Amino acid sequence: MRQDNAVIETDRLGKVYSGRKGQVRALDRLDLSVQPGEIFGYLGPNGAGKTTTIRLLLDLIRPTMGQALIFGQDARENSVELHRRIGFLPGELNLWKNLTGDQVLDYVNSVRGRNDLPYARQLSERLSLDMGIRVRCYSSGNRRKLGLVIALMHKPDLLILDEPTNGLDPLIQQIFHDLMRETRAEGRSVFLSSHILSEVQAICDRVGILRGGQLQAVETVSALRSADFRWVTLRLREPVSPRLFDGLPGVSDVIQSSDGIRLRLVGDFDPLLRAVESAYILDIRTEEPSLEEIFLTYYGSHALSATSVEMAAR
Amino acid sequence: MTGAIFSHALRRNWRQILYWGLGMALLGFIVMWVIPDVDALQRTTEMLQAMPRPLLQFLNADDMAALATPEGFISIGFFSRAVLVFAVYAVSFGLRVTANEEDEGILDVLLSLPVPRWRVVVEKFAAYTLMFLIIVALSLGGLWLATSLTTLPVNMGRVLESGVAMIPVVLVMMALTTLIAVVVRRKATAVALTSGIIVGSYFIDFLGRAASGTAADSLRLVSFFNYYDFQAIIQTGIRIGDVVLLVVVTLVLLGGTVWAFARRDIGT
Known part of the structure; x- marks a missing residue:
């Protein structure tokens, strides 16, 4: 209009x-x-x-x-x-x-x-x-x-x-x-x-x-x-179980890697840091989500796959 | 602002004007310097007469009567070479009207300013035309300087006419390069096409001269070089009809460039 x-x-x-x-x-x-x-x-x-x-x-x-x-x-x-x-x-x-x-x-x-x-x-x-x-x-x-x-x-x-x-x-x-x-x-x-x-x-x-x-x-x-999140990688001196993060507000997609723990965080850092307060933290790294990930969060996987199909068709 | 692109093109290229002009003036000076006297000119003519006629026709030096005069020698020694050297100028500066800056991505910035596309073409073409006029003037200056240092009776009026008559044929080649560059969009293709047309035009003219009265002779009508007969000009004066025709062709090619450039995408 x-x-x-x-x-x-x-x-x-x-x-x-x-x-x-x-x-x-x-x-x-x-x-x-x-x-x-x-x-x-x-x-x-x-x-x-x-x-x-x-x-x-x-x-x-x-x-x-x-x-x-x-x-x-x-x-x-x-x-x-x-x-x-x-x-x-x-x-x-x-x-x-x-x-x-x-x-x-x-x-x-x-x-x-x-x-x-x-x-x-x-x-x-x-x-x-x-x-x-x-x-x-x-x-x-x-x-x-x-x-x-x-x-x-x-x-x-x-x-x-x-x-x-x-x-x-x-x-x-x-x-x-x-x-x-x-x-x-x-x-x-x-x-x-x-x-x-x-x-x-x-x-x-x-x-x-x-x-x-x-x-x-x-x-x-x-x-x-509101769709904003970060990928957080915690490098710890001693390994911790991914189950430690179960139910933490804003935390999801927890993966244990050789580097430490990688997880997805929405919102504040505080609950996450309190959860690992007993562990010795060597390093904390954060990464911005890619546009693809934001898009996925915002519009859901259906929209993304539909667009991907369109792009592939071209 | 009107004229900004024109004056910028002049400012950016003044050194090149100087180099081209001085180079051509030096060529003119050397040509005059090698004619010490009329006897030497006669001996040179006799020596040339021994050469195969097709070769002399290719060099546009088959008119022995003209060659025996200082003006005739200048026309063959200087103008026959100058028109070929200036063909290089025409291609090089024709590409600078739009192709070079488009290739480098600079046109995006220039055309984002409040300037219509036609002005880019017209102002740059005008600047390179003025530059060429300065170069021709410097070349003729070199010839005049050398002439004034000798005792040979040279008709400088006819030499000047030969120089003036060369301008429109070079402008046609520059306008053709500009148009081809705008249409084909690729610099290398534009150079190859324009060079091919110029070389082809030269050969058509040569073949037509060598075989007068044949179909090849009538083909000369489509050659640029048919309209710049420096041997005839030095003997009988400038042919206004040819000059007007070449100017009209230049304007038509320039109009085509403006039309095509205004209608197409930039930098794709």
Whole structure:
């Protein structure tokens, strides 16, 4: 259904790539809307169709079906006008290698026909980016920072970011999260794709889960958190019986391995630690669940197997 | 902002303009330097007359009367080579209009800015055209400098006309490369196709010259090189009809590029 104030709205948006090996349906009838002042996380494993969606929104590729509206305007017909209001960071960022960071910003600034360089300098200082170095000499993380400056420097109404924190160190990731929160506080919107659940949970308001080119669900982050769990591996000096964990709140799938005990934990650590207080703990390791596991938790095995069958059929 | 891509392309490539220009100016200078006097020119012509005619036709140097004059020698010694060297320029810079940046993934960033696709094509093509004009000017400068150091009576007006007439044929080759690169999307394929067409065009022209009055001769109509007869230009002056035709073909190819580029996916 059409929402008049939606920043992004797609209507049965689809893309089929034709190649030598036949046709590949990269995106299938996507219906999605992003609201003003919202950070929308677009979550899915590699190859799910996230980048295809982003490239369609930016009119870099053309849909084989459906339509995308941005600020109520057709993303294809009004692409030039819309791009004035959009900041974009591609997943695989390539820039003019022989130019310095400053020269790249200068070029982008002149193509936009604006003077955003003072704010761009502030951003580069905040991200600890040396602008006097040639792009070819930047590390992948620094190249990513430059990409973020390009996307943010004109304070766009909509940011479209494809895997924005890839290659950024944790400190810069925090600064990035702050920048996103500031963007939201100013009433601007962010559409960011990721395959990292924790990143999406940290800054997003809502999340769309994409799989095999199909949007499986759109949920608030708080709803997603309810499906949140961790894999915990306890390495103990003396082995303990897995039965010790029977009935512990939030603990399931207990497996004894050569490393120690591996289990699935939902909620607080405290009951688990109290249960093993008599044992000598050498190490505790936690792992985030994969998207597949979250998906399985959230939608059940039936939904997962149905989607898997669809993907296999393709 | 209009012109930003144009000026960026010029700024990024000024060194190359200089290298190309100085290289071609040096070639022009050397060509003039090896004509010490009219007697030597006559001896060179006699020596060339002993060579097989098909070879002279292939080198576009079969007109002995023209060759015996300083301008004729310049046309064969410089312009016959320059047009082939500039064919390399045409392919190399034709690829820079869209293919190189698309191949490197840079176009994604550029086209996410408020710039229509046609402007990317037109501004870059205009920049590389201006660069080529500068290179031709530097080349002619080299010829002029060497001429002014000799006592040979050279009609620089005709030399200038030969230089000007070369511009549209190179632009046709550059526009063709740009169009093919946009349509086939693969740089290597575009290079192979364009080079094949240029070499084929050269051979068609050569065969047609060698067998005048035959079907091969009438095929010359489809060769770029048929419309740049530097021997005829140096003797009788620039042929405006050919120049106009080549400019029109360039514009048609450029229009086709803009049309095709606006309608297709980027980077797939």
